[in-house]
Amino acid sequence: MNVSDPKPRRLHIVTHGCQMNVYDSARMADVLRPLGYATVDTPEGADMVIMNTCHIRERAADKVFSALGRLRDLKEAGGGGMMIAVTGCVAQAEGEVILKRAPYVDLVVGPQAYHRLPELIAQAHRTRGSVIDTDFPAEQKFDFLPDAAAPQGVIANLTIQEGCDKFCSFCVVPYTRGAEASRPAGSVIAEARRMVALGAREIVLLGQNVNAYHGEGPDGRHWGLARLLEALAEIPGVRRLRYTTSHPADMSDELIAAHGENPALMPFLHLPVQSGSDRMLAAMNRRHKADDFRRIVGRLRDLRPDMAFTSDFIVGHPGETEADFAATMALVRETGFALAYSFKYSPRPGTPAAALPQLDEAVKDARLYELQAELRRQQDAFNAATVGLTTPVLFTGAGRYPGQVAGRSLYAQPVVVESDTDLTGEVRTVTITHANPNSLLGSLQKEKIAA
Numbered sequence: 023m024n025v026s027d028p029k030p031r032r033l034h035i036v037t038h039g040c041q042m043n044v045y046d047s048a049r050m051a052d053v054l055r056p057l058g059y060a061t062v063d064t065p066e067g068a069d070m071v072i073m074n075t076c077h078i079r080e081r082a083a084d085k086v087f088s089a090l091g092r093l094r095d096l097k098e099a100g101g102g103g104m105m106i107a108v109t110g111c112v113a114q115a116e117g118e119v120i121l122k123r124a125p126y127v128d129l130v131v132g133p134q135a136y137h138r139l140p141e142l143i144a145q146a147h148r149t150r151g152s153v154i155d156t157d158f159p160a161e162q163k164f165d166f167l168p169d170a171a172a173p174q175g176v177i178a179n180l181t182i183q184e185g186c187d188k189f190c191s192f193c194v195v196p197y198t199r200g201a202e203a204s205r206p207a208g209s210v211i212a213e214a215r216r217m218v219a220l221g222a223r224e225i226v227l228l229g230q231n232v233n234a235y236h237g238e239g240p241d242g243r244h245w246g247l248a249r250l251l252e253a254l255a256e257i258p259g260v261r262r263l264r265y266t267t268s269h270p271a272d273m274s275d276e277l278i279a280a281h282g283e284n285p286a287l288m289p290f291l292h293l294p295v296q297s298g299s300d301r302m303l304a305a306m307n308r309r310h311k312a313d314d315f316r317r318i319v320g321r322l323r324d325l326r327p328d329m330a331f332t333s334d335f336i337v338g339h340p341g342e343t344e345a346d347f348a349a350t351m352a353l354v355r356e357t358g359f360a361l362a363y364s365f366k367y368s369p370r371p372g373t374p375a376a377a378l379p380q381l382d383e384a385v386k387d388a389r390l391y392e393l394q395a396e397l398r399r400q401q402d403a404f405n406a407a408t409v410g411l412t413t414p415v416l417f418t419g420a421g422r423y424p425g426q427v428a429g430r431s432l433y434a435q436p437v438v439v440e441s442d443t444d445l446t447g448e449v450r451t452v453t454i455t456h457a458n459p460n461s462l463l464g465s466l467q468k469e470k471i472a473a
């Protein structure tokens with residue numbers, strides 16, 4: 023393939039799952055751009071379609087095969103020229119099975135092999151057959167992905183670590199994403215600087231277990247997440263920092279303290295707790311108790327009274343009794359979440375909990391319904407409580423209607439205000455006037471603020 027004079031090609035990427043997949047999809051587009059691939063919004067007429075997939079729950083994985091069926095029809099209608107790649111965690115977990123069920127797929131590429139896409143595509147073209155790469159190579163893909171990246175806008179995601187060594191009983195991540203690995207701090211800082219030069223003002227650090235971060239620093243020492251956040255806050259132009267997803271057992275004293283010291287760090291934390299029952303937390307191999315979570319929340323609220331929390335919950339894990347579920351409900355009521363995601367336990371092949379006796383579907387449904395009703399009430403109450411507040415908003419671009427601009431609150435809530443000036447990239451004070459279920463309306467205050 024001639025990189026210096028690439029033939030223009032159309033690339034369509036479908037992304038399922040988490041923010042890390044969104045980031046990976048963007049990096050795959052970066053890798054393929056020098057080969058002439060420009061991204062398009064629909065698969066019709068595309069030369070290459072990448073399905074970047076999620077394996078976290080059964081329903082997510084099932085979606086892949088129904089979507090692939092639709093792509094096969096498009097491929098056949100176009101004379102077979104369209105190349106189809108399956109990437110992400112389903113590619114890693116299912117490998118050969120994908121080619122058995124969907125032989126028209128050309129490439130199956132695991133999350134650690136994206137930097138090798140150009141060579142894998144060339145190989146598929148050469149052999150006119152299917153190519154699989156689901157190895158966990160010794161090198162880190164970040165060292166081989168190109169620096170040049172398409173701008174993400176005012177809010178930019180930056181993956182700083184991948185993989186997980188925790189092996190929670192229910193979770194496929196340690197198997198699909200491999201062992202925990204942190205990027206060197208210098209490479210993260212360099213990428214953050216490039217993002218700021220391209221217009222980013224808020225940087226969201228991503229990792230499956232982001233607060234386990236322990237990258238090598240420019241001083242040769244291991245840096246924890248708190249130290250990295252400190253260095254990132256010093257980059258001129260960085261106004262806001264967030265990180266996701268964290269594990270309670272990795273909330274170090276330094277990281278908790280950073281929430282009181284680092285002015286760029288938002289008073290908002292996604293901290294999955296999964297259950298409020300110590301018995302279940304032990305069965306889930308979570309390595310912490312419900313009171314550890316309560317203590318972390320309490321310490322952070324002491325440091326920042328405006329701190330708000332989001333979380334993840336699983337109901338119906340094998341062995342969960344009514345009393346265990348009641349403990350979860352008690353923890354939820356006591357904590358008060360800004361928002362939380364809750365899921366019915368979904369057995370994942372190869373994980374320890376999948377081999378245990380399973381709960382009745384109807385019991386799981388009833389518990390999920392009760393939990394989600396409470397979480398919805400809390401989310402509505404949290405949004406309603408912002409009405410009347412005067413608070414900084416980072417503007418990200420135009421609103422949906424003319425004369426509107428849109429941004430994000432400290433808690434990442436979408437905020438819309440009326441303004442004829444483009445405020446993109448600026449932090450301005452806004453008084454919140456109305457709360458919709460998923461966004462806030464506000465009016466712009468005159469003075470410009472520094473924080």
Ligand code: 5AD
Pocket residue numbers: 078079192193194294296334335336365366367368369370
């Ligand atoms: N079943 C249901 N939910 C799961 N999660 C992870 N694995 C499973 C599973 N097997 C949830 C957890 C995790 C979130 C990303 O997905 O709550 O925090």
Ligand code: SF4
Pocket residue numbers: 186187188189190193194195196230231269
């Ligand atoms: Fe999965 Fe998170 Fe547990 Fe790791 S810590 S195994 S990513 S749920």
